Amino acid sequence: MTVNTDVIIIGAGPAGLTAARNLSKSEIEYTLIDRSEKPGETKPCGGFIPSSTLKQFSVPRIEGQHQIDTVRMKFPGKELVSMQFDEILGVNVSRGSLGKALYDAIPDIVDHSLLGSSVEKVVTDARSCRVTMMKDNEETILESKLIIDASGANPVSQRFLPPRERISNSQMGYGLQYHIEVETHLVSSNTFLYGNKFSPGGYCWIFPRGNIAIVGTGGLVKNVRENERRTHEYLDSLLNEVEPFKTELAGGSIIKKDSALMPLCGVMRPSFGKRIMLAGDAAGHCSPISGEGIHYSMVGGQCAAMTAVECVQRNNFSDSILSNYEKRWVRRMGSDLKWGLWLQQKLMRPGVGRSGGWSSSGFIESKKSQKIIAEMLMGRRSVRSAIFTIAPSYLKTKIIKR
Numbered sequence: 001m002t003v004n005t006d007v008i009i010i011g012a013g014p015a016g017l018t019a020a021r022n023l024s025k026s027e028i029e030y031t032l033i034d035r036s037e038k039p040g041e042t043k044p045c046g047g048f049i050p051s052s053t054l055k056q057f058s059v060p061r062i063e064g065q066h067q068i069d070t071v072r073m074k075f076p077g078k079e080l081v082s083m084q085f086d087e088i089l090g091v092n093v094s095r096g097s098l099g100k101a102l103y104d105a106i107p108d109i110v111d112h113s114l115l116g117s118s119v120e121k122v123v124t125d126a127r128s129c130r131v132t133m134m135k136d137n138e139e140t141i142l143e144s145k146l147i148i149d150a151s152g153a154n155p156v157s158q159r160f161l162p163p164r165e166r167i168s169n170s171q172m173g174y175g176l177q178y179h180i181e182v183e184t185h186l187v188s189s190n191t192f193l194y195g196n197k198f199s200p201g202g203y204c205w206i207f208p209r210g211n212i213a214i215v216g217t218g219g220l221v222k223n224v225r226e227n228e229r230r231t232h233e234y235l236d237s238l239l240n241e242v243e244p245f246k247t248e249l250a251g252g253s254i255i256k257k258d259s260a261l262m263p264l265c266g267v268m269r270p271s272f273g274k275r276i277m278l279a280g281d282a283a284g285h286c287s288p289i290s291g292e293g294i295h296y297s298m299v300g301g302q303c304a305a306m307t308a309v310e311c312v313q314r315n316n317f318s319d320s321i322l323s324n325y326e327k328r329w330v331r332r333m334g335s336d337l338k339w340g341l342w343l344q345q346k347l348m349r350p351g352v353g354r355s356g357g358w359s360s361s362g363f364i365e366s367k368k369s370q371k372i373i374a375e376m377l378m379g380r381r382s383v384r385s386a387i388f389t390i391a392p393s394y395l396k397t398k399i400i401k402r
Ligand SMILES: Cc1cc2nc3c(=O)[nH]c(=O)nc-3n(C[C@H](O)[C@H](O)[C@H](O)COP(=O)(O)OP(=O)(O)OC[C@H]3O[C@@H](n4cnc5c(N)ncnc54)[C@H](O)[C@@H]3O)c2cc1C
Pocket: 010, 011, 012, 013, 014, 015, 016, 033, 034, 035, 036, 039, 040, 043, 044, 045, 046, 047, 048, 049, 117, 118, 119, 120, 150, 151, 152, 153, 156, 175, 176, 177, 216, 259, 260, 261, 262, 279, 280, 281, 282, 285, 286, 291, 292, 293, 294, 295, 297
């Protein structure tokens, strides 16, 4: 069977669903494909979404959303600090519920989506795109003018028509999570723990959702691989030895363990070519400093949809017009990705001894600095603004020279 459409979107994560929602407002015909029957259901993720993102993308209420108004942080050699804000900073959600909320918000999506269908092959030429997909052992070929590949950190089109280099192990992150069920409703704070005790050069997070705590750790794949300590050992020792988490989660049962890759590469170019636009994790749209990518993926999906409309209306699918896509997303999030990578390289090296790269930097000396970092992690402040507000003066001169 062959199906024709204007734009094929591969992947119904935040990037693909945002692209679909934006295309649904245009005259453009699109088809959204995902191998999962329930978008997001199996995606490993802490699920934190800043309030500003919910507002900016008019995200409907997400079932089971857990409001966060406090950030707890621990840096090497420092005490755990807890900062409560006057407003709701964001929500922790299950990715299945987020997928459902975003999917249901798209008018007539059922007529434009093929769920439970796995894309097996992607081919493009000067005239069109052909995507081969499988559902229940039946092969279907879809033809389109353009593809938005939003299929995650290892995008499917990359296997056939790579528009860019593969993201290396020193630019790709790995996260492992335990989902711990406890008896009581958990606190409204997200916790970030930095230093060698908690992660292989990244950080450890505890994000509550109702009576489930998502406890995760990770770092760059290269550091994880070269590390003598196995990744799960960080989580086991946190739960067995470190207060107040040991007490808060005492008696809880681990109901699920999951892990996945996240691109921590900063601005990755090119993100388009050969009638394909990569969006979301596929394009490296993820914070190199926190691994948070829901917001950035939604920005990527929106920019890809805007460019797709332009291409179809002008009947022009050249790399030249597709380059507008990259210009759009770089304008909107390039600074965060660029400075996030800078900060990651400056602060989150595996390091030795107590510091693990952080405490010697001068970035975290005062409560004021720590609050600014918290605002950055919660999506209330840009990475650049955080750096410029708290960087020690010797560093500011170096930064300005860049
Ligand atoms: C452990 C962990 C914790 C995280 N925590 C957070 C957090 O708290 N907050 C935050 O903002 N970000 C977090 N992130 C990052 C965030 O999950 C991603 O950045 C985000 O999901 C990227 O969205 P996306 O739409 O680009 O891709 P994805 O969400 O990965 O969606 C890709 C979709 O493509 C589909 N797909 C893939 N291949 C095919 C194929 N061949 N055929 C058909 N369909 C296919 C998949 O089924 C999937 O639905 C975390 C990541 C990890 C790994």
